[in-house]
Amino acid sequence: MKLKLSYIYEVAFFAALILFQVLLLNRISLFGIATPVFYVYFLLKLTAGRNLHYVIISAFLMGLIIDIFLNTPGMNATAITVVAAFRKNISSFFFEKIGYDDFVPGMNTAAGPFVRFTCLMVFLHLTLLFFIESFTLFNLKNTLLRIAVSSAVTIPLIIATDSLMFRGKSGEQ
Amino acid sequence: MRNLFNFIIRNSHWLLATLLVTFGFYLVFTHNSYQRSVYFTSANHVTGWFYSLSRNVTSFFHLRKNNRLLLERNAELEGMILALREQIASLAAADSADVNIFVGDSLSQPQFGFIPAEVVNLNFSGVNNFITINKGALHGIKSDMGVISAGGGVVGVISVVSPKFSLVIPIINSKFRLSARLKNSENYGSISWDGASIGEVQLQELPKHEDFHAGDTVLTSFSRIFPRNLIIGFVSTEGHSKDDNFNTFNVRPATDFYMLQDVLVIDDAYYGEQKQLEETLHQ
Numbered sequence: 001m002k003l004k005l006s007y008i009y010e011v012a013f014f015a016a017l018i019l020f021q022v023l024l025l026n027r028i029s030l031f032g033i034a035t036p037v038f039y040v041y042f043l044l045k046l047t048a049g050r051n052l053h054y055v056i057i058s059a060f061l062m063g064l065i066i067d068i069f070l071n072t073p074g075m076n077a078t079a080i081t082v083v084a085a086f087r088k089n090i091s092s093f094f095f096e097k098i099g100y101d102d103f104v105p106g107m108n109t110a111a112g113p114f115v116r117f118t119c120l121m122v123f124l125h126l127t128l129l130f131f132i133e134s135f136t137l138f139n140l141k142n143t144l145l146r147i148a149v150s151s152a153v154t155i156p157l158i159i160a161t162d163s164l165m166f167r168g169k170s171g172e173q
Numbered sequence: 174m175r176n177l178f179n180f181i182i183r184n185s186h187w188l189l190a191t192l193l194v195t196f197g198f199y200l201v202f203t204h205n206s207y208q209r210s211v212y213f214t215s216a217n218h219v220t221g222w223f224y225s226l227s228r229n230v231t232s233f234f235h236l237r238k239n240n241r242l243l244l245e246r247n248a249e250l251e252g253m254i255l256a257l258r259e260q261i262a263s264l265a266a267a268d269s270a271d272v273n274i275f276v277g278d279s280l281s282q283p284q285f286g287f288i289p290a291e292v293v294n295l296n297f298s299g300v301n302n303f304i305t306i307n308k309g310a311l312h313g314i315k316s317d318m319g320v321i322s323a324g325g326g327v328v329g330v331i332s333v334v335s336p337k338f339s340l341v342i343p344i345i346n347s348k349f350r351l352s353a354r355l356k357n358s359e360n361y362g363s364i365s366w367d368g369a370s371i372g373e374v375q376l377q378e379l380p381k382h383e384d385f386h387a388g389d390t391v392l393t394s395f396s397r398i399f400p401r402n403l404i405i406g407f408v409s410t411e412g413h414s415k416d417d418n419f420n421t422f423n424v425r426p427a428t429d430f431y432m433l434q435d436v437l438v439i440d441d442a443y444y445g446e447q448k449q450l451e452e453t454l455h456q
Contacts, residue, residue: 073203
């Protein structure tokens with residue numbers, strides 16, 4: 001299970017996710033309500049035993065940079081920081097604790113738990129994000145619909161990407 | 174005491190998360206009345222530059238289509254000039270005094286000037302949509318100027334201006350209001366957006382007896398920001414009305430926000446004077 005992301009690789013991954021989100025995904029507005037929020041993928045792919053301070057701070061920075069580009073100061077940052085703080089609790093809920101610290105969640109390592117893990121993380125993030133965004137309670141029904149449809153777009157996107165990117169590496173275990 | 178320290182060290186990540194979340198909420202509450210956030214937005218130097226770079230690449234692929242649109246628009250204007258020339262010529266033959274209405278006073282300046290600008294970023298993912306354009310205070314843009322598309326449809330109003338970039342609040346933003354009327358009527362209502370669909374805005378507060386057909390043109394009415402009779406959009410369906418005395422229509426905007434690239438910012442030479450005059454009442 002030595003599929004650990006090196007630090008340089010991780011920084012490149014961080015930047016690539018931000019670019020992908022800002023330049024491409026945020027221009028997509030499916031049915032005028034749903035936007036894929038892909039950058040949560042960063043939190044999913046960190047090793048399970050990664051230092052929590054590191055996870056929380058990097059998540060906050062990622063949210064903040066995305067906020068600056070989208071003119072939504074604090075919204076993405078707040079939502080993803082909360083998700084990052086609960087990441088360890090959520091992942092220990094889905095994955096077994098054998099060789100836990102170096103374990104990278106993914107479709108190639110544990111498909112079933114990874115899908116469930118992704119669903120919960122994405123749903124939690126989007127719920128926080130859209131409720132922070134619509135603080136005015138402007139159109140509550142619409143907010144719930146946006147959470148549902150955006151989750152339905154984001155989750156398959158993440159799972160498909162993960163299946164493609166890390167395909168065939170499971171043999172190295 | 175040692176137990177307390179141990180407890181704090183063991184749970185320090187929660188403390189860190191709480192701190193960051195608090196800071197995040199602080200940002201949400203202080204910066205989201207977007208006017209204050211000039212230096213924390215895409216009108217900012219760095220992010221603005223970045224967006225214009227990526228826009229340069231994409232705009233290249235639209236050149237062909239834009240060229241065609243400009244040619245069409247050009248042809249339309251040529252036609253109008255010809256028609257007006259004929260009209261002036263026929264009136265000149267009749268009475269020279271009437272002609273002076275069209276010629277105007279040579280001392281006065283035209284009321285409206287147009288500053289062309291290019292869209293560098295569009296954000297249509299929430300209820301507070303915005304557009305960033307590549308002209309700012311250095312090019313004479315001020316907040317509260319109107320913005321129309323190259324095709325002549327209403328786009329929105331300038332909200333924040335930095336030296337080289339500006340943010341536009343489009344009609345598809347829940348905070349946008351504009352008075353409007355149907356083409357064949359003098360009664361006016363108010364344009365706003367309910368946040369449901371980017372392809373539809375709402376024309377509210379029109380009197381119930383107002384006659385309408387799907388496809389009717391919606392034009393600007395009294396506005397300090399836009400000239401009269403600019404096209405806002407076309408009536409699509411009758412909407413849900415809060416009040417029995419008034420009608421609400423769904424209006425399809427004349428501007429295609431997904432394709433928006435070139436815009437014109439309206440520089441109203443009389444804006445300052447009118448605003449000053451109207452504000453004397455409130456003093």
